[in-house]
Amino acid sequence: MGSLYYLWWDASNPMSLALSTLKLGVGLLAHWEAHKAKAKKVGLDYGYPLLSSLPERQITLMGFSLGARVAYYIMRGWPKTVDPRLKDIILLSGAVRRQADKQWSLHVENITGKLVNIYNEDDLVLAYVFKVPSLNRSPCGIKPIKEFHPRIENLNATHSIGSVEHSYKAYLPHLELLLDQKLDWKARCSRLR
Numbered sequence: 001m002g003s004l005y006y007l008w009w010d011a012s013n014p015m016s017l018a019l020s021t022l023k024l025g026v027g028l029l030a031h032w033e034a035h036k037a038k039a040k041k042v043g044l045d046y047g048y049p050l051l052s053s054l055p056e057r058q059i060t061l062m063g064f065s066l067g068a069r070v071a072y073y074i075m076r077g078w079p080k081t082v083d084p085r086l087k088d089i090i091l092l093s094g095a096v097r098r099q100a101d102k103q104w105s106l107h108v109e110n111i112t113g114k115l116v117n118i119y120n121e122d123d124l125v126l127a128y129v130f131k132v133p134s135l136n137r138s139p140c141g142i143k144p145i146k147e148f149h150p151r152i153e154n155l156n157a158t159h160s161i162g163s164v165e166h167s168y169k170a171y172l173p174h175l176e177l178l179l180d181q182k183l184d185w186k187a188r189c190s191r192l193r
Contacts, residue, residue, distance in 0.1 A: 043073025068094030088113035125166035
């Protein structure tokens with residue numbers, strides 16, 4: 001129900017990735033770091049101006065990999081006091097560090113709904129390409145966000161996906177089921193109280 005908009009660029013363009021990889025590993029890391037910086041800039045500098053022009057009363061963002069990074073930075077820079085329309089953020093295989101230094105609990109206050117982190121412990125791209133230049137710090141795409149907040153939900157999709165594949169297509173068949181299971185779990189918990 002409602003409108004769907006998307007922002008897309010191909011950070012893994014085969015030609016660009018091949019040229020970077022030919023530089024004996026350093027090029028691959030430079031490729032990754034350049035796209036991480038681009039995702040941060042898009043989220044912080046362009047996210048609110050783009051989304052504030054939409055007519056919708058509530059906005060939910062879903063991002064995959066570097067798109068999850070864009071969504072994190074949109075959440076971080078969102079002026080809730082000016083515009084309370086940003087409702088939920090759904091991160092799929094997020095390329096964002098999960099540590100407390102990202103101030104997840106502080107930034108989740110900029111949204112009115114939940115931050116849902118759906119991760120796959122077996123994601124090889126995030127396990128190696130992300131962790132190596134990040135000094136072995138884990139992204140939220142392979143482990144839960146480390147901070148506790150009542151509106152931060154971590155969903156382990158490892159067994160549902162059953163793959164080391166780093167692709168949004170691996171998540172899509174399971175997305176509704178994962179979110180429904182979480183909702184059913186909450187309903188059961190509230191009935192037990």
